Amino acid sequence: MKIFWKRFKRNKLAVAGGVIVVVLFVIAVLAPFISPFNPNDIDRKHILEPPGARHPLGTDDLGRDVLSRMLYGSRISLAVGFIAAGIATITGMLLGAVSGYYGGWTDRAMMRFIDIMLSIPTFFLVLAVIAFVGPSIWNIMIVIGFTSWMGVARLVRAEFLSLKEREFVLAAKALGASDMRIILRHIMVNSMAPVFVSAILGVASAILVESALSFLGIGVQPPTPSWGNMLTSGKDNIEIAWWLSLFPGIAILITVLSYNLFGEGLRDALDPRLWRD
Amino acid sequence: MVCAGKTPEIQNRALKMLTYLIKRLLEMIPTLFGITLLSFFIIHLAPGKPTDILTELNPKITPEARLKLEKYYGLDKPIIVQYGMWLKRIVKLDFGESFSGDRRPVMERIWDTKKPLLERRLFITFLINVLSMLIIFIIAVPVGIFSATHQYSLYDKITTTSVFIGFAIPSFWLALLLMMLFGVHLGWLPISGLKSMNYDSLTLMEKIWDRTLHLLLPVFVSSFGGLAGLSRYMRGSMLEVLRQDYVTTARAKGLSEKRVIYGHALRNALLPIITLLGLSVPGLIGGSVIFENIFGIPGMGQLFFMGVMTRDYPLIMGILTIGAILTLIGNLLADIGYMLADPRIRVK
Numbered sequence: 359m360k361i362f363w364k365r366f367k368r369n370k371l372a373v374a375g376g377v378i379v380v381v382l383f384v385i386a387v388l389a390p391f392i393s394p395f396n397p398n399d400i401d402r403k404h405i406l407e408p409p410g411a412r413h414p415l416g417t418d419d420l421g422r423d424v425l426s427r428m429l430y431g432s433r434i435s436l437a438v439g440f441i442a443a444g445i446a447t448i449t450g451m452l453l454g455a456v457s458g459y460y461g462g463w464t465d466r467a468m469m470r471f472i473d474i475m476l477s478i479p480t481f482f483l484v485l486a487v488i489a490f491v492g493p494s495i496w497n498i499m500i501v502i503g504f505t506s507w508m509g510v511a512r513l514v515r516a517e518f519l520s521l522k523e524r525e526f527v528l529a530a531k532a533l534g535a536s537d538m539r540i541i542l543r544h545i546m547v548n549s550m551a552p553v554f555v556s557a558i559l560g561v562a563s564a565i566l567v568e569s570a571l572s573f574l575g576i577g578v579q580p581p582t583p584s585w586g587n588m589l590t591s592g593k594d595n596i597e598i599a600w601w602l603s604l605f606p607g608i609a610i611l612i613t614v615l616s617y618n619l620f621g622e623g624l625r626d627a628l629d630p631r632l633w634r635d
Numbered sequence: 636m637v638c639a640g641k642t643p644e645i646q647n648r649a650l651k652m653l654t655y656l657i658k659r660l661l662e663m664i665p666t667l668f669g670i671t672l673l674s675f676f677i678i679h680l681a682p683g684k685p686t687d688i689l690t691e692l693n694p695k696i697t698p699e700a701r702l703k704l705e706k707y708y709g710l711d712k713p714i715i716v717q718y719g720m721w722l723k724r725i726v727k728l729d730f731g732e733s734f735s736g737d738r739r740p741v742m743e744r745i746w747d748t749k750k751p752l753l754e755r756r757l758f759i760t761f762l763i764n765v766l767s768m769l770i771i772f773i774i775a776v777p778v779g780i781f782s783a784t785h786q787y788s789l790y791d792k793i794t795t796t797s798v799f800i801g802f803a804i805p806s807f808w809l810a811l812l813l814m815m816l817f818g819v820h821l822g823w824l825p826i827s828g829l830k831s832m833n834y835d836s837l838t839l840m841e842k843i844w845d846r847t848l849h850l851l852l853p854v855f856v857s858s859f860g861g862l863a864g865l866s867r868y869m870r871g872s873m874l875e876v877l878r879q880d881y882v883t884t885a886r887a888k889g890l891s892e893k894r895v896i897y898g899h900a901l902r903n904a905l906l907p908i909i910t911l912l913g914l915s916v917p918g919l920i921g922g923s924v925i926f927e928n929i930f931g932i933p934g935m936g937q938l939f940f941m942g943v944m945t946r947d948y949p950l951i952m953g954i955l956t957i958g959a960i961l962t963l964i965g966n967l968l969a970d971i972g973y974m975l976a977d978p979r980i981r982v983k
Binding site: 475483490589597 | 665666669670673674677678681682683799800802803804805806807808811812814815819914917918920921922924925928929939940943944946951954955958959962963966
């Protein structure tokens with residue numbers, strides 16, 4: 359743990375990413391207290407106002423404050439990112455563990471299933487399912503989660519394949535431990551590190567997918583502010599209001615970038631193969 | 636493929652490659668079957684029926700008329716029977732009739748033989764994706780190699796940073812920014828559609844130029860994400876290969892650094908990249924919904940979006956199936972490329 363912390367600290371970008379991840383959390387929690395305006399207050403007198411003293415990031419086509427909407431939007435992005443990545447990680451862990459531990463036809467069937475899932479243009483499927491079941495924030499989380507577990511499953515399976523023949527597992531087996539106990543208490547804990555990293559990276563990609571869906575109009579529905587649907591109004595007013603297209607995009611960029619830097623930094627710090635120096 | 640006069644060993648290798656390819660082709664059939672089965676069930680079991688839209692549009696529609704319509708579409712039968720019926724038609728490449736609009740056959744909407752090639756939806760999407768993949772490959776490979784051979788140099792740091800940013804930029808936002816810059820402010824590039832209003836009055840050269848200008852932004856946007864990813868992997872793969880013993884051996888033999896990198900390391904470093912390029916096909920196809928929507932391109936992605944909005948089952952299934960077939964072909968081509976690049980199974 360000590361070596362890990364020392365190695366992680368040396369990677370300045372990863373630390374910066376981690377700090378921003380924390381800051382974003384704080385912003386999401388404090389959104390009602392730090393927003394200068396109510397995000398849904400329509401002000402017909404100040405429509406499409408460029409950034410200025412009153413509205414630091416301008417107003418949208420209904421006169422709503424862009425900064426306040428962005429602050430509230432961070433709640434949506436983080437909630438979707440975390441819950442979708444959580445669903446994907448748990449699903450992937452379960453399927454990967456069963457596949458790697460039991461092997462045989464279970465494993466073969468599971469690998470086939472993963473191949474199939476990877477060959478479907480998943481964004482198409484996500485789009486279709488969400489459009490059918492109705493674009494609520496819960497549906498988005500669930501659908502993104504259940505279409506992005508394949509990477510974790512492969513990862514966990516590989517860990518299980520290499521760990522299940524190790525002495526400590528064989529010893530546990532010889533002592534009569536149940537399959538369930540061996541899977542959870544002996545192997546899973548030893549493969550948690552890479553899973554955690556991929557979950558962090560999964561948050562970033564779920565945020566990207568949510569913003570794309572909301573941008574297309576089948577994600578988070580207005581008036582609930584999300585960075586993706588704010589960009590839709592940016593597109594509608596592209597010839598007159600540059601700030602509507604610029605700022606929400608920067609928010610997505612910074613968020614996704616921080617999670618990626620943080621995740622990759624963790625991975626490098628946790629990977630013993632890179633511990634040479 | 637197998638020529639007389641070659642040593643039996645090489646003949647053997649060629650034969651092995653051929654059997655492998657045939658095996659891969661046969662393996663594609665159950666995978667495709669699985670994909671269509673899975674998609675069909677997900678699409679059909681999701682709440683809401685295509686007839687709901689009609690009811691929403693016309694509240695006066697009677698329950699009897701609705702049932703009649705469901706019967707007409709075959710929606711009243713058990714789902715497994717519906718899938719069987721769909722499958723029976725699909726072997727003849729008949730995706731059925733579209734539920735919405737003018738009820739044309741799905742195949743005609745995707746691949747309209749009455750229109751010139753450049754105006755057919757599948758071709759448009761295919762063209763943009765192929766161009767994107769070419770650009771990704773042509774740019775990402777040299778960028779990655781140079782980053783790896785100049786590890787920790789200023790150049791490497793700049794590309795690594797740009798790659799991270801490239802990963803995090805939502806492609807639709809990039810599209811918006813570029814539209815704003817080149818279309819609205821500078822007025823250099825068209826921001827919508829595939830050709831200008833006055834296209835028919837242009838000369839041949841002007842027509843080609845017009846099409847190129849229209850394709851510039853969409854192709855750039857659709858290749859951007861892949862560009863970042865692939866150059867990162869190329870760098871990693873090259874670094875990995877440069878650490879191998881045979882590279883040290885090659886250097887110890889006194890070969891020039893150029894020979895070491897391009898003669899010995901490159902082929903091996905390319906192997907995982909080729910596989911990745913194949914795996915990126917579904918992502919590219921999925922992304923086409925987004926950029927075709929933004930740039931108003933009449934391709935398959937736009938059609939899919941329209942199909943989703945009207946719950947047009949046959950159209951959705953048709954496009955999902957075509958997307959899956961393209962993906963499998965992409966994977967197969969990647970496998971072939973892998974074999975051609977792999978020095979261990981090179982046929983001289």
